[in-house]
Amino acid sequence: MTGPGPHTDADEVLAQALADIIELNKADLQLDDVLYGNHNMIPHASAAIVMPMGKVRTLAGGSAPGGRTQNDLRVTISLLWSKVGDETTERKACDARATALEAILHQDTTVGGLIIHGFVNQVERGESPLAGGIGNNGMFRSVIMMYSGVTKTYLSP
Secondary structure, X not given: XXXXXXXXXXXXXXXXXXXXXXXXXXXXXXXXXXXXXXXXXXXXXXXXXXXXXXEEEEEEEOOOOOOEEEEEEEEEEEEEEOOOOOHHHHHHHHHHHHHHHHHHHOOOOOOOOOOOEEEEEXXXXXEEEEEOOXXXXXXXXXXXXXXXXXXXXXXXX
């Protein structure tokens, strides 16, 4: 990821920056893949899938042409884990990876200056149906996290 830049109002820019952070920490998180977009299959036993989910804008001032807006950028991060083993051990391993990932994402709440502030504001644990790397359908242990990033930008330059 590059150095600090102007704040963005693009959820896909924030999603890519978060994917880059996860990619840099992939080995520590014991993840095989970091994927971007809507995937219904993963090639290996574990992955983080980063998906931009849109934004909500509110008017934050009318002093500039077009006005200034506060933007709530939303990104979903799905951590998937299908390691073979007893359920207790592997469920705990999945949850531990997600907790570690959340801590990594919270180390820089500005994502290198891209946003004013961001954090994981929702975590859901369970299973997700996906096709495995060998083409077999199955259930992956999953932790789905919603990341919310706030910025303020102008509608027009």
